Amino acid sequence: MFYREAGDFKTSYQDDNQTFPIKFDRYRYYFVLFVAFAIIPFMINDYWVNAVFLPFLIYTIAAIGLNILTGYCGQVSLGTGGFMAVGAYAVYKLMTLFPEVNVLIHIVLAGVVTAGVGVLFGLPSLRIKGFYLAVATLAAQFFLVWMFNRVPWFYNYSASGQISAPERTFLGEVITGPETEAWAAYLVCLVFVTLSAILARNLTRGSLGRKWMAIRDMDIAAEIIGVNPLGAKLSAFAISSFFVGVSGALFFAVYLGAVEVGEVFGINKSFLVLFMIIIGGLGSIFGSFAGAAFLVLLPVFLKNVLVGGLGWPTDLAAHLEFMIVGGLIIVFLIAEPHGLAQLWRVTKEKLRLWPFPH
């Protein structure tokens, strides 16, 4: 009824090609941005930020990164945890080596460092594909974690091997360390998420994204029509790792503040982010948001309902949480094998016709 193109006339190519061509969709997007930037920062406290928003936003960046590689370019990666660790350790080394430089620049640079490491581990993708590539990236995961545990230079020779984020400010406001205000940490992550999503969205619908998708759909055909697999695959690894590195840097510097590489960036993290994009939807930016929300918010929500609301024992609730989340994953994937993003797409198609379907 209100969700349709009819009457929404475009008079320029720019208008025609915008991300949200439907007026209602566009206003909804502006509304979400408005709420996220102008309302939520005034309402949140430490709990909301540290338990809900920061993990959601940071995992979203990681999921966008992995989605570029796996969803758009078709290269399966199990090295996400390792690449996040690269981002975290890079930002730690940069923060401690160059304390006078702003930490936001360090976070971006950490992404650049991770992009370099990603390209290095992406080289085998030129020869091997599918499950074999997954195993090669698994090697990256284990090697990187082992290296950060093994080489004391990375953790500045501290006795415990832990890295802790020193306090850093931006425009006089503390954004890392324990004195950080809830809204400041939230806004930092929100800005990074917004920029990442816009960047990723525009990359994936430009020529680069089309090359990635051509490689994903059939690499030999893509090569015949003139897509250079070397450039396409390595650019996917580089840009994907950039986002993953930024998320790892934020994960360490803004969210956790102290990190132990084996526990935080282990193989579980790689699987978690992979599950996020599978549940959210491969090859969709919205899917990255949906998947991250599903796997971050649902356990917190269930815990609050079962323990806080119903007063059940914590261990019973923790076990039930696994069962419910696992069950819901199966239900959602049976209902829509292409993820939450596809559910959303189908809903939108139906809404266009509603209330007069053919």
Added chain:
Amino acid sequence: MKTKLLTSLLAGIVAAAPAFAELTFSSLSYRTGPYAANGIPLADGYADYMTLLNERDGGIGGVKTRVIECETGYNTEKGVECYEATKGEGVLVYEPYSTGMTYQLIPKTAADGIALHTGGYGRTSAKNGEVFRNVFNYPANYWDGASGAINHLLDVNGGNISGKKVALVYHNSAYGKEPIRTLEVLAEKHGYELSLLPVDHPGQEQKSQWLQIRRDRPDYVLMWGWGVMNQVAIQEAVNIRFPMENFIGVWWSGSENDVLPAGPKANGYKSLTFHGVGNEFPVLDDIKKYVVDAGKAAGAGDQVGTVLYNRGMYMAMLHSEAARTAQNMTGNSDVSQGDMIKAMEAFEMTEAKMVDLGLPNFGPSFKVTCQNHGGDGLVAVAQWDANAGAWNMISDYKQSDQSVVAKLIAEDSAAYAAENNITPNCN
């Protein structure tokens, strides 16, 4: 969906809003995951002692205690969630039973002005209270443990262990890495040869480490393990027929749950301890009578008297006594988070007090000062008797090598102070 989620999250927070005139404690427990075997008795002991105080004495100084339990699964992200969820409820002291989580909570609790107690674990240099104002790690720390283990080896060998080979099997994390520096300094002093064998989280895979031990034949093996890693290591040691009396675990690698799976062959395995073992203490009878038999136990009630249950109960006793000290200091029955830090800094545990509490000869007497948040580092050794199914103390409480430990603590805490712009002070 979204609004529903928000409202139920809100409801969850509102439902747990603080009730007045209660002494609130937190239990960041892990009853699930690879560390559950050790996490369950710890959490049970803590909760049961607090319940006992309510049931038998009507609380502390007439004020009931309340324990908020939050499941962390030994996972730092969940730990952060738990901390943020509970800190607004006036929790007096946090005790995460996880060194990784301790590293996160040290700056956070310092910023929020809440006490953090890490008895027998955590960041060792927190003993220096001039730098770590709100962090306490009495009665003993990892470096005391490392030194205590070497002292035991010295005792066994008549004071000379030069040329002996000592291997350290450790959990490859902040926890397991803590003793390395101390052991290295002690190796220089006593002339033994140290080799390091890291085991990655969660520690189920240790074949290669024990193969190396079989090849290198070290005279002694020390272990810094936790959770499922302990059981696997002891089983592997049995498999390669390593003499059990030469295998010494830190106090986190010395509970019944760790040795029982290996059966009778685990006989003779040694573990360090900083408190008494066994179920011969009067307070445990009270717990059975007022808590377990009354059906108010936190767990199944089958853990009473085990090593880790006793440790959880010991921590609860130290916290509740600190709260009592705070009541005496301020004259108010209600204790604030700031009062608790002051009380813990002036805390004193004496043998007379422990006898009153039904814990005669259970732990060392110590006195906390601003300069010393860590007690005197008294460490004893216990040995597993597989036939009787019990741990027996085989040494007295002996002080660790303070000439080594104190120097390392001063170095490490000074480094922390410099990193975080803290001026060491006692005001």
